[in-house]
Amino acid sequence: MSTITRIKPQKNNKRVNVYLDDKFAFGLDLENYMKLGLKVGQEVAESEIEKIVNKAEFQKTLDKLLRFTTLRPRSEKEISDRLKKYKVHESLHKKLFNKLKRLDLIDDKKFAKWWIEQRLQFRFKSRRELEYELRMKGIDREIISQLLNELISQEKEIEMAKKLIEKKKYRWGKLPAMEKKRKISEFLGRKGFGRDVVRKVTS
DSSP states (O other): OEEEEEEEEOTTSSEEEEEETTEEEEEEEHHHHHHHTOOTTOEEOHHHHHHHHHHHHHHHHHHHHHHHHHHSOBOHHHHHHHHHHHTOOGGGHHHHHHHHHHTTOBOHHHHHHHHHHHHHHHTOOOHHHHHHHHHHTTOOHHHHHHHHHHHOOHHHHHHHHHHHHHHHGGGTTTSOHHHHHHHHHHHHHHTTOOHHHHHHHHO
């Protein structure tokens, strides 16, 4: 058994530090602190301490993940990578994922749709580049294929390629016509645009 000898508010006033036998033991969010009714002088068994610490880690990590997921949509892989970065015990992973799913903060299909729309609006990406980016985000190939087919027609890719060229046209403005066409074709090829799209854009 250990004895709670001090309970000190943290600087953010949203958590408290709990000291056992005059030594720092763990931090705890205010909600769980109030629920548990911890008090100075209270004796706590080792098994109870383990449960409290587990609960404290869950809430602390959840708070971080809520901030992380409300900045922009996230993929499951991004959440998984974040849990590794936080060094969260694997026993909590499933519980945290389930909590975020219940809050509708994890959905790979919604994330992929948002990602594609953002990249098309601001970056003028090709299908191939988008597919690569989404695979790096851990999105299933079937979801990627379905959304790319829904959101990007060849006409849309041609439009993206033209916008990209317009943005970069200063590179080739003074070149002879044939060399300019070759440079643009090579540039679009490196950006992942297919031959049909490149041919239609440069013809």
